[in-house]
Amino acid sequence: MSNNTAVVVGGGIGGLAAAIGLRLVGWDVTVIERAATPDDAGAGISLHANGMRALAALNVADAVEAASRRQYTGGTRTPDGRSLAAMDGAALERELGTPIVGIPRADLHRILRAALPPEHLVIGSEVSGVTTTPSSRPQVTYGGTTREADLVVAADGINSTVRRRLFPSHPGPAYAGSTVLRAITHRPVEGLADDFALTWGHGAEFGHIGFPDGRAEWHATLNAPAGLRHRDPLHEMRRRFARWHDPIPALLAATRPQDVLHHDVYELATPLPSFTVGRIALLGDAAHAMTPHLGQGACQALEDAVTLTAALSRTATPTPATITAALATYDAARRPRALAVARDARRAGRMGQQLTNPIAVGLRNAAIRLTPPGAMVRTVLRHADWTPPRLDGAVAECRPGEEFRPRLDRATD
Known part of the structure; x- marks a missing residue:
């Protein structure tokens, strides 16, 4: 195996994907994860074509699809059940x-972790310091240990410790004006015909994602002041959405109180001047945290991971200079696209879930109903139609639990 070493700070979707990718091209990788268990285990996620293509480049798409439900049916409605736009997942496919x-x-976390040897994961250890200078290898301090590496990947989320140290003058996350309550139902939901659905009210959105076993994730996104919490969140959701169309009451009825998660929505409204500093790269929410209104947060993190891997894979003999140059390539490829998607997500929220003025809501609804289906498909394609760069160099041939065996035939143009 290559002597090149990388430390990935953060074991979420983006960090695990980056670690998988770097191992595929011959790097020795260690992932440092603060949490002992994932704190979002009760949530669900939709993966668009760009996210699935990134997972395919990392050789894990088949396992992810096997654990998923394809989204063909559904759409956007008003609280009384009238259709605004139908989802045509088959046309997108x-x-x-x-x-x-x-x-x-x-399940996604489990699949990604299974693609990494357990000894490459350090769980329940918080990074307390990161240092970098032009003339030395970056250092990461965690749990009383300081480790040097040729590369550090900061995938430690919206409240990134690494980002704060690299960009101390950056204002950090900003409250986006919305709060999200969500859960996965405790049991299958009868009559859940749609694979994916959204309902827009005034300053409120309710959506669900169906899973293969008949259960579903639901989320309620509401305009609210930051920090507002309810003594009984599930009771409040049942009261708030009691008159909204089916299957919304059924989704809430199939939920246990202890399964409801509540998080305020924050974003990096002020863009970073760079996603890299020296031999440290930021990705995912650490680099470009965005609002959830396009469902692209995780997909953009996966794009980051594959693009970073590809840039480093084209470095035949990694040195401090060539690694820094590869990170500059990554930054040039990812920053414009990720920031554009973040801006579009913010606009989608303002024109969708966050809109409250009755006249404006009526005009928006009428405009959506009059939009041809082909135009709706093209809107989705603008974000989802992404082709992964090729991963050159050593390609790992290993399955979870097997020893890493690099194949040394370099891809050629």
């Missing part, structure tokens, strides 16, 4: 060759 899928985050 025909255009892109890749389906949209829904999967519990816990």
